[in-house]
Amino acid sequence: MRLKSEIFVSALIRRVFIGGDYAAVLRKGAAEAGAIFIRQRLRLGTEVLYGPAPQSAFDADLNPGRLFEVRLDRVDAETVETSLAREMRFDPDCWIVEIEVEDRGDLFDVAG
Template identity: 30%
Template structure:
């Protein structure tokens, strides 16, 4: 049986409201599929130190937010190039940017 889950658009709306309530800034950079589009989140602090998170499915059926960029030094590439390749591969993907301290914690709390 498939477990019910929030639509991508609903989750993003709630996340942006939470970021705003905590004094940060969040913006939708690219809209994806309203119901089931994958979500990529660029986390920055005062516009610096970008990290890219994605909700990844686990073997037990749950999901977990994982940092997917920056990668290891040998594999590291420009973030813009990576995002262009991902959106070309998956046109239904959402891209969100959050500028708030400890964005990873906030996203993890929202995902529970």
């Protein structure tokens, strides 16, 4: 069983702060099952955008928790803004979370 989006986001933000870094909810989506996009800001000014991984990335034998994929890797903020604007038009119930960490470590699972 997958955690509600609201609970997942809350736990993610708490874990980032515990690590001494910064996180914020930029857009609050549907509490139950809104898609979550994570915007990672890096020290050198570039960003990484993570979005929900497609169903084909899930292993049927494992717990299907939240799994993300890299949508954009080390690009400028404007490119991320454009991509997120497109996502919000497609899915107005999505969440956008910003984290400022150099290494995401084990904060969330990424496919591939």
